Amino acid sequence: MLDDFEKRILRLLQQNGRTSTQDLSDAIGLSPSPCWRRVKRLEEDGYITHYAAILSSKKLGLAALAHVHISLTDHSEDTVNTFLGFVERSEQIIDCASITGDFDFVIKVAATDPESLEHFIMKGILRLGVVRNTSTNFILRQIKTNAALPIAP
Known part of the structure; x- marks a missing residue:
């Protein structure tokens, strides 16, 4: 079961997967170490499966x-x-x-x-x-x- 901090972490990482642990911790009100541990646990438990950049199909010529x-x-x-x-x-x-x-x-x-x-x-x-x-x-x-x-x- 996800707690409120973990749900907020997931929402923020979906908006920007490159968000630093410091920025995450500032945004959700946790210190960096517990925040980092929660992110690691979310990865290990399979909530976060991978990180990726979303590319522009137009810029890549995929019309x-x-x-x-x-x-x-x-x-x-x-x-x-x-x-x-x-x-x-x-x-x-x-x-x-x-x-x-x-x-x-x-x-x-x-x-x-x-x-x-x-x-x-x-x-x-x-x-x-x-x-x-x-x-x-x-x-x-x-x-x-x-x-x-x-x-x-």
């Missing part, structure tokens, strides 16, 4: 973002492992979730342009031999991009 819904040919262990291995190896796939409904997975793909996205789908995903069909939705404009999770009060 084509899309959600691709995927149905597999079957749900055998080999089929699922083939698909998940591809997901793990592909830098263009920036998010993947197993879903309910007509499709098995939805992935978020980043590409330089529509043609390179098509190439990725045709020469990458469909050539796996385990995908029955796909449905692609281009992202016209990112309204909100936030990796922060809500933390109950």
